[in-house]
Structure formats: structure tokens, C-alpha cells
Amino acid sequence: MATADTSETVAHNPPCTRRGSKDLPPDLRIVLLGSSVSENSGVGNFILGRAAFDSEAPPDVVERVGGRLKDRHVTIINSPQLLQTNISDHQITQTVRECVYLSDPGPHVIVLLLKHDQCSTEYQECVEKVLLSFSERVLQHAIVITTQEPTGTNDILQKIIQKCANRHFSLQRSSSPDDLLQMFDNIVQMNDRHHLDCEGLQNFxxxxxxxxxxxxxxxxxxxxxxxxxxxxxxxxxxxxxxxxxxxxxxxxxxxxxxxxxxxxxxxxxxxxxxxxxxxxxxxxxxxxxxxxxxxxxxxxxxxxxxxxxxxxxxxxxxxxxxxxxxxxxxxxxxxxxxxxxxxxxxxxxxxxxxxxxxxxxxxxxxxxxxxxxxxxxxxxSTETFWEAHMKKLEEMLKKFHSLQTDIQSQGNLPKGQ
Missing domain, CATH: 3.40.50.300 (P-loop containing nucleotide triphosphate hydrolases)
Incomplete structure (x- = not known):
């Protein structure tokens, strides 16, 4: 897995001039989809420029981490199991709903973290099923990231990249996270700063x-x-x-x-x-x-x-x-x-x-x-949840005050007792 100082950008779409921060949303929300905890964590940490994601975290937990990058706030919703071919339809729906919930009101960018040697016809079908679970317009917000040096041409991978308007970032050995963030900004600008509307899924x-x-x-x-x-x-x-x-x-x-x-x-x-x-x-x-x-x-x-x-x-x-x-x-x-x-x-x-x-x-x-x-x-309900925890806190405070009173009373005892 490449680190933050060893990456190279390969963009197949025409470059787009960076606009001022006032033309971009103050909070950039990115959903990172993959099939490996370590790969997803590495890419998430690369974007944020720090060790924000644990490479040994449970694969079935969708995690949200945010950070300040230059003049804006970036939030990454990390799902390291959604692109696994053995995941069930129910798990797909469940995990997509979690991603949408954590990126409310909706993500600006959907990142597909793919491997050259992993892309088969079965894998392509899995990717397409997951993407359609978000929205019919998801491809307008999607980009492919690869972390492996290609050993040859993979036709399936190229088809997926083409469906993502040829947006592809190859994480290799040069450049900086700024290059990837620039591509994210391009996607935001091409969508007139609008996030992906997943409202239908939230009510599903x-x-x-x-x-x-x-x-x-x-x-x-x-x-x-x-x-x-x-x-x-x-x-x-x-x-x-x-x-x-x-x-x-x-x-x-x-x-x-x-x-x-x-x-x-x-x-x-x-x-x-x-x-x-x-x-x-x-x-x-x-x-x-x-x-x-x-x-x-x-x-x-x-x-x-x-x-x-x-x-x-x-x-x-x-x-x-x-x-x-x-x-x-x-x-x-x-x-x-x-x-x-x-x-x-x-x-x-x-x-x-x-x-x-x-x-x-x-x-x-x-x-x-x-x-x-x-x-x-x-x-x-959430009220039931908090009431239970407040009750526990009150009981702890009572025990603390009781213990404090006992200690003070013992401190006032005459010497020798």
C-alpha cells in the first residue's frame, strides 16, 4: 500500500481549473468503497494526511472520520467490505443505508477502490449492484482508485473506469493528496456543487x-x-x-x-x-x-x-x-x-x-x-437509551459522594482510631 509521499495521479479526464473555495461546498463528503480493510484504511489515511483509520478494524463496521484540509472540512465514510463478491444482498442494502446515513444529506464523491488482478465479470456485477443501490445517478459522482502497478490491461477495470466518465487515480510513487483532492473538486464542480441525492434509499x-x-x-x-x-x-x-x-x-x-x-x-x-x-x-x-x-x-x-x-x-x-x-x-x-x-x-x-x-x-x-x-x-428509543445512562451516572455520583463523605469523616477521627 502506497503512503502519502509515494503516489502518482493518472487522470484520464480533462483537467479542470481549480476554483476559489467560495465556489465549493465547505464540507466535502466522500464515501470510500472497497474490499480490504488495510487498502481502504491506507487510502483514507492518504487523503486525510494522518493515521485516522485503523488497518485492523472490523470489516463490517462503517466508519466516519473528518478532518480540516486547507480551507475546508473533509469527511470520509469508509466501508471496507461493500465491494466483496461474497456479500449478501441484505448486507449490501444495510451497508449502503449506513453510508448514506453517515454522509447526510448525501455524498459528493463515491470512491471505488479496485485492484487490477481482482476485476472479473463477477466483480463488475458486484460493483454495479452496489452503485445502483445508492442511486441511478451515482456514476456522475464516482471515481476509481487503484493501488497496484498494472501488469497488463484489464478490460473489466477499463469498462468500470469508462462508466465513471474515465475518472481514475492511480496511487503509485509521486505527487500528493492535493492531486486527488483536485479530482474530487472537479467532480463537485461538474455536478454544480450538488451532492448525490439518495433520499429514496433513506426512506426504503x-x-x-x-x-x-x-x-x-x-x-x-x-x-x-x-x-x-x-x-x-x-x-x-x-x-x-x-x-x-x-x-x-x-x-x-x-x-x-x-x-x-x-x-x-x-x-x-x-x-x-x-x-x-x-x-x-x-x-x-x-x-x-x-x-x-x-x-x-x-x-x-x-x-x-x-x-x-x-x-x-x-x-x-x-x-x-x-x-x-x-x-x-x-x-x-x-x-x-x-x-x-x-x-x-x-x-x-x-x-x-x-x-x-x-x-x-x-x-x-x-x-x-x-x-x-x-x-x-x-x-x-434514544430517550430510553440516554435515560438509562443518566441513571447509571447518577448512581456513580452517589457512590462517589458517599465514598468522599466516608473518607472525610475518617480524616476527622482522633488519632489512634
Whole structure:
């Protein structure tokens, strides 16, 4: 991966004269898409001129970092897994929505970080699917960046570059980030300073599902959480696939919003707070049900740590709104619980459901509807989140003042006591 002082610009589009800062938006928002954490981090750090992104960060976390470059603020939204060919349609939608949310009101530039030896027909289809998930006009804002010295001509890569109006930056061995920023400015100017409009995606509902107790037009907000990203995606995919096969009459026009919470065990305390609050805030007016996914097997150290962090960050307030799904495979179907799993279920209030490849979504919905009835259609909102944390802070302050009083009283005791 090239560093900030070893890069070269190869621009296939005609150069555009740089205008004054007053002709450019004060905040340049860039979405960086790739398939490698280290590559994305390197390019993001190259643009910002500092080590802002961690090369060992979890690939499923979309991160936003900003910085002041000369006379303007630059924000980079980094998604290092969106251009992986094995990513599911649900993960694409989920991650694109996250990118759009973090670049609100919309990105000015979409960067495609590609490799010469990676570009195949399958990869081209993946790139096109991801781009169309943003907007039909996304190519007006797109640019390709490559970080490898080409060993030959790659026709697929050239086709992608051509669709991006021949905008291509080759990160090699000379020049500076200013050259790349100049190309970003050119894109902004060619679009009359307008950002990419992704409003249709922001209001997009993942799928629909009947819920008789909901009033017309109110979404059912579900959050899928757990330490195992594969299990979370499998559950999400199964819900979406079974729902898509249902008839319009059975759907009754009800909407479901399905959001995945990244594994908290891989995040710092600050990142954990940001991700959880962001997740809840995306579910307006709040989260109706948290689906905690755990395997039907002895819990791993990571599973236990994830459960502990979910309880700590959301507090006991989550117990009213959480349903534990015990993921079973086709070879192991049982209704028995081991002691560890039983303990976790009890700590979250007792609601649980065995969920396998043959489980019908209708069974899950029956459990969810029962929860909603018990909760009086209540939800876990951002207010609930902050109230819980304020309560914790008040309890800590009380303990601190009590300890301080004890220390002071001991200090006033006569010598020898």
C-alpha cells in the first residue's frame, strides 16, 4: 500500500481549473468503497494526511472520520467490505443505508477502490449492484482508485473506469493528496456543487410483514444483534427470503425495518457508544424488538462478552424488548438448553425461540406480536437509551459522594482510631 509521499495521479479526464473555495461546498463528503480493510484504511489515511483509520478494524463496521484540509472540512465514510463478491444482498442494502446515513444529506464523491488482478465479470456485477443501490445517478459522482502497478490491461477495470466518465487515480510513487483532492473538486464542480441525492434509499423499507396491532403506516423496527456476523446475516436473509414470497394480501401494507448491530466486542468504548446510539436513532420512533442471535451450542468467550456488553450498554431497559433466537442447524434440532444458554435467557427476561432453516417467519412474528401486546406497543428509543445512562451516572455520583463523605469523616477521627 502506497503512503502519502509515494503516489502518482493518472487522470484520464480533462483537467479542470481549480476554483476559489467560495465556489465549493465547505464540507466535502466522500464515501470510500472497497474490499480490504488495510487498502481502504491506507487510502483514507492518504487523503486525510494522518493515521485516522485503523488497518485492523472490523470489516463490517462503517466508519466516519473528518478532518480540516486547507480551507475546508473533509469527511470520509469508509466501508471496507461493500465491494466483496461474497456479500449478501441484505448486507449490501444495510451497508449502503449506513453510508448514506453517515454522509447526510448525501455524498459528493463515491470512491471505488479496485485492484487490477481482482476485476472479473463477477466483480463488475458486484460493483454495479452496489452503485445502483445508492442511486441511478451515482456514476456522475464516482471515481476509481487503484493501488497496484498494472501488469497488463484489464478490460473489466477499463469498462468500470469508462462508466465513471474515465475518472481514475492511480496511487503509485509521486505527487500528493492535493492531486486527488483536485479530482474530487472537479467532480463537485461538474455536478454544480450538488451532492448525490439518495433520499429514496433513506426512506426504503427492507420488506413488509403483517402486524395487526400496528396502526396504518407505522413501521415495525427490528434490530439483529450478536457476536457472530454470519449467524446474524443468515437470520436476516431467512426473514427477507420468506417474507418476499408472501402475498400482498397477507402483507397488509405493513413495513419492517431490519437493522444489524455490529459486534460490540470488536469495538472500543467510544465506537460502541456511537454504533449503538446510531442504530437506535435509525429506528424512528424506536426499536420495537431486539433479536439477539446465539448459537445452539456452548457459548464461546466472544459470545459471553457480547452478551455482557449488550446488557451494559442498553441496561435492563432492553429486557422488555429483546427476544433471543437460538440458531439451530439442520443436523442438530433440539428443544433442550444448556446451562450457559439458560442463564443468558434468564438474564434478558426469559423470551426465546429456537430458529432453524425450516422455521417459518410467521412463527417468529407470532412471538413478536405477543411481545408488542405485552409492551403496549412500546419501544426502546434514544430517550430510553440516554435515560438509562443518566441513571447509571447518577448512581456513580452517589457512590462517589458517599465514598468522599466516608473518607472525610475518617480524616476527622482522633488519632489512634
Amino acid at each position: 423499507s427492507m420488506t413488509q410483514q403483517p402486524t395487526e396491532i400496528f396502526s396504518e403506516g407505522v413501521k415495525l423496527n427490528l434490530v439483529v444483534c450478536g457476536s457472530d456476523g454470519t449467524l446474524k446475516s443468515a437470520i436476516s436473509e431467512q426473514i427477507l427470503q420468506q417474507t418476499d414470497r408472501r402475498s400482498d394480501m397477507e402483507l397488509h401494507g405493513r413495513q419492517i425495518s431490519l437493522v444489524e448491530l455490529p459486534a460490540l466486542t470488536r469495538l472500543s468504548e467510544e465506537e460502541m457508544m456511537c454504533q449503538t446510539l446510531r442504530c437506535v436513532s435509525r429506528c424512528h420512533p424506536g426499536v420495537h424488538v431486539f433479536l439477539l442471535i446465539i448459537p445452539d451450542a456452548p457459548l464461546t468467550v466472544e459470545d459471553k462478552a457480547e452478551v455482557e456488553k449488550i446488557h451494559r450498554i442498553f441496561s435492563l431497559s432492553i429486557n422488555k424488548h429483546i427476544l433471543i433466537l437460538i440458531m439451530q442447524n439442520s443436523e442438530h434440532q433440539t428443544a433442550e438448553l444448556n446451562k450457559q444458554t439458560q442463564s443468558v435467557i434468564e438474564s434478558f427476561g426469559g423470551r426465546h425461540l429456537f430458529f432453524g432453516t425450516k422455521t417459518q417467519v410467521s412463527t417468529l412474528m407470532e412471538n413478536i406480536e405477543q411481545m408488542l401486546e405485552e409492551n403496549g406497543e412500546g419501544f426502546f
